[in-house]
Amino acid sequence: MQKPVASEKAESGTIVETTIPSRLDRLPFGRFHVLVIAALGITWILDGLEVTLVGAIAGALKESPALRFTNTDVGITNSAYLAGAVLGGLFFGWLTDRLGRKKLFFITLTTYMIATIATSxxxxxxxxxxxxxxxxxxxxxxxxxxxxxxxxxxPARYRGWTDLSINGSFWLGAALGALGSVVLLNSALIPSDMGWRLTFLIGGGLSAFIFLLRLWIPESPRWLITHGLAEKAEKIIGDIEARFHRENHFLNDGEIKTTRLKTRTHTPLWEVATSILKTHRERAIVGFALMTAQAYFYNAIFFTYALVLSSFYGVRTDKIGWYLLPFAAGNFLGPLILGRLFDIWGRRPMLIMTYSVSGVLLAVTGYLFAANLVSYSTLTIAWVIVFFFGSAASSSAYLTVSESFPLEVRAFAISLFYAVGTGVGGVIGPAFLAHLIDTGSRDSVFIGYLIGTVLMLSAAVIAWLKAAAAEGKPLEQVARPLSLADE
Structure with missing residues (x-):
């Protein structure tokens, strides 16, 4: 088996002949990948927990003697959360490409843990x-x-389904948040001004457990090899392969290919910008469209769902969690069931289908709500159907952006499109829709929903015209590494 040829010194310009990308992609899907998904994918559970808690406790925040928020205040706090996600994503994304994946997912988890406990x-x-x-x-x-x-x-052949399933796990956190709110917001069990504070301690406690779970996750061998740390990368891939051999998996050495890379200590920002905005301009347009549409679609509607239930249907604060549970179930099942089709049918057909179907269903549901043709129960059923497709669409946006750009700029690209998309569609959306709800007009809220429909259908058209066919391809084939050495 070929070994990487390089010194352990992280010096720019050293040519490395490595088989690591090919060896990672030839692996069968095994226990190692399950553990990686469990330790890292739980991020989306945390996000789902956060979003649901604030959505479910909206009424409690309005009734709290210490806070006494209005609907607009609730929208402002939701927008503050999303604004933090935008700026944090950009800053930490830049650091992730410079300092490595493992260091940053501990720093970001610690930031979340301290802040969510402080919120209480x-x-x-x-x-x-x-x-x-x-x-x-x-x-x-x-x-x-x-x-x-x-x-x-x-491995490349499982990347679509895995990525969508992990992003869909957001809704396991949503379900956890909904159940927690049902208990903690029950004033018969817990004082009303104490219940909403305790809800935030759920996330803090869960993040402490995740911290321990991540201790064994290795640094990305692909990142190490491009930064001249060949010996560390070889040790990690060797340990991974040894694990598969112990589990009696067969690894076909005939599938191994060699890649020549020129190592670098970092990637200058001008080269990052050139790669994203010039070399891969069409992919940037697709990423922006997908992320903006799904950010508005999700954040504007889900963040304000509890406000709709309480303002238009009079649902009690301590009962809202029960209506979030079926909503969360539909959102989780969508990526889980449809995700495999992104690897089988392909990225472009599934992007078009999920974005267009969820956009049309959003318009239909909004019309039924505006015409007062649905009760709070049937509205919940309608949202379950809408977001079965919408959740797969949203998750596929992250998949598309993360695999469309070179390794050297991947983390920053994810953060950039997450930031721009969330800033345009997510930060503005919740405050805007909360304001529409405050008017007490169903027709005004319907207009907010129609904006989401237009964005989703526009994203479907752009995906049809420009989305790349990345299914089953190694990351190095989907986007040529900036450090690839010419033959």
Whole structure:
């Protein structure tokens, strides 16, 4: 078996002949990948927990003697969380490409843990919004560090289904948040001003467990080899292969190919910008369209779902969690069931299908709501159907962005499109729709939903015209590494 040829010194310009990318892609799907998914994919569970908790406790925040938020205040705090995710994603994404995947997914998790615990001690709108901002920064950073690590460790033939399933696990966190809110917001069990504070401690406790779970996750061998750390990369891939041999898996040496790379200590920002905005301009357009559409679609609707239930249907705060559970189930099952088709049918057909179907169903549901033709129960059923497809669409946006750009800029690309998409579609959306709900007009809320429909259908058209066929291809084939040495 070929070994990488390089010194352990991280010096720019050293030519490395490596088989590591090919050896990672030839692996069967095994226990190692399950553990990676469990330790890293739990990020989406945390995000789902955060989003659901704040959605479910919206009424409690309005009734809290210490806070007494209005619907607009709730929208502002949601936007503060998303603004933190935008800026945190950009900052931590840049660091992830420079310092490595493993260092950053510990830093971002710690940021989240401290901030979410601090939120439980909030005393007014400013403090609550500030702590939510830093909670979002931790989650935004997690997206970049974790997505890039998973992409670089999972074999190409399983990348689509794995990525969508992991992103769909957001809704396991949503279900956990919904169940937690049902208990913690029950004033018969817990004082009303204490229940919403305790909900944030769920995320803090869970993140401490995740910290321990991640200790054994290795650094990405692909990142190490491009940064001149060939011996470390070889040891990691050797340990991974030894694990598969112990589990009686057959590894075909005939599938191994050699890649020649020129090592670098870092990638200058001008080269990052050139790669994303010039060399891969069409992919950048696709990424921006997909991320913006799904950010508005999800954040504007889900963040304000509890407000719709309480404002238009009079659903009690401590009962809202029960209506979030079926909503979460549909969202989780969508990527899990449809995800395999992204590897079988292909990226472009599935992007077109999921974005267009969810956009049309959103418009239909919005019309039924505006015409007062649905009860709170049937509205929930409608949202389950809409987001079965919408969740797969949203998850596929992260898949598309994370595999469309070279390894050297992958984390920053994820953070950039997450930041721009969330900034345009996510930060504005919740505050805007909360304001529409405050008007008390169903027709006004319907207009907010129609904006989501237009964005989703526009993204489907752009995917049809420009999306790349990345299914089953190694990452190095989908996007040529900047460090690839010419033959």
């Amino acid at each position: 001690f909030s005393w007014n709108l400013l403090s609550f919004s500030l702590f939510r901002f830093f909670t979002g920064a931790g989650i935004g950073g997690e997206y970049t560090a974790v997505n890039s690590t998973i992409q670089e460790l999972v």
